[in-house]
Amino acid sequence: MSYTIHEVAQKLGISTYSIRYYHDHGMLPNVKRDANNNRVFNDVDLEGLHIILCLRGTGMPVERIQHYLDLVQQGESTVPERYEMMQAQQERTLHEIAGLKNHLSTINFKVDHYAEIIKTHQPDSFVPASMRGTATNQTA
Amino acid sequence: MSYTIHEVAQKLGISTYSIRYYHDHGMLPNVKRDANNNRVFNDVDLEGLHIILCLRGTGMPVERIQHYLDLVQQGESTVPERYEMMQAQQERTLHEIAGLKNHLSTINFKVDHYAEIIKTHQPDSFVPASMRGTATNQTA
DNA sequence: GGTTGCCTTCAAGTGGGTCGAAGGGGGTAC
DNA sequence: GTACCCCCTTCGACCCACTTGAAGGCAACC
Numbered sequence: 001m002s003y004t005i006h007e008v009a010q011k012l013g014i015s016t017y018s019i020r021y022y023h024d025h026g027m028l029p030n031v032k033r034d035a036n037n038n039r040v041f042n043d044v045d046l047e048g049l050h051i052i053l054c055l056r057g058t059g060m061p062v063e064r065i066q067h068y069l070d071l072v073q074q075g076e077s078t079v080p081e082r083y084e085m086m087q088a089q090q091e092r093t094l095h096e097i098a099g100l101k102n103h104l105s106t107i108n109f110k111v112d113h114y115a116e117i118i119k120t121h122q123p124d125s126f127v128p129a130s131m132r133g134t135a136t137n138q139t140a
Numbered sequence: 141m142s143y144t145i146h147e148v149a150q151k152l153g154i155s156t157y158s159i160r161y162y163h164d165h166g167m168l169p170n171v172k173r174d175a176n177n178n179r180v181f182n183d184v185d186l187e188g189l190h191i192i193l194c195l196r197g198t199g200m201p202v203e204r205i206q207h208y209l210d211l212v213q214q215g216e217s218t219v220p221e222r223y224e225m226m227q228a229q230q231e232r233t234l235h236e237i238a239g240l241k242n243h244l245s246t247i248n249f250k251v252d253h254y255a256e257i258i259k260t261h262q263p264d265s266f267v268p269a270s271m272r273g274t275a276t277n278q279t280a
Numbered sequence: 281g282g283t284t285g286c287c288t289t290c291a292a293g294t295g296g297g298t299c300g301a302a303g304g305g306g307g308t309a310c
Numbered sequence: 311g312t313a314c315c316c317c318c319t320t321c322g323a324c325c326c327a328c329t330t331g332a333a334g335g336c337a338a339c340c
Contacts, residue, residue, distance in 0.1 A: 004318090005318085006318095016318095020319095024320095036319085037318080038317085039318090039319095
């Protein structure tokens, strides 16, 4: 199965710009070209992109992803280094999730706090900002 | 209690550059200056920075944080809009955490996979990359 | 009074995209 | 057969959120 850059972009929910960026930076070394020089992607390339998005999404810099993909190309002898890279990324991601949960609880607190103010201060007249300007205020 | 920019940076684990950046961009409007024009932070400023880091850390753009902090300055009448901003941020953060967990399971899979290869292929000779080059390989 | 050291401002650099301009090829419409 | 449309290409510029560097000010110690 083969795909155009647009199809891949749609499939993975990213922009064609990003895909070209990754390709131009050597992270998709096996992408072919058709007679008109258009990029042609197959399922292996898609798999590669999936990994790239996973690693980028968890904060790995492009340069390290390049290195990781180089290791993959080099074969089994690089498994120990790959193992350590993935372990580090695992830990990093756990940290990131923990940090986000922390931030989330701060935000939750604010939401509750504001909800309380709204409920207490203006029990009948609160209208979401998204609806202000429409004739919904019954107390006016 | 008042603090220098360095003390604040250390307390919050960020660079003095970032603090100046936030200040220069109007997100810390109440920071004072001493006789030598150095920034002087108090506990309220610290609280403000804490919120900035929380919102930035959950992906809110600087411009929106500026807007939010403006709303805070404007007083109670802006609570409904703030409420909606925090609700949106809450949702965004939940999504982000979910995405990270997804990525994490991909990474976990890789870690397990590599661990399996290492165990199966080279039961006695695996040495972490961080230790290679030292005379630890018993089988050589 | 010179050096150390922290501060200042302003400008430039970085990472990771994101976008626009300029141009080419291919298919259909006339 | 050429005009038009659409998608593709490359290359260079732009964007955000810092990050860093250069140049200089003030304070305080030796």
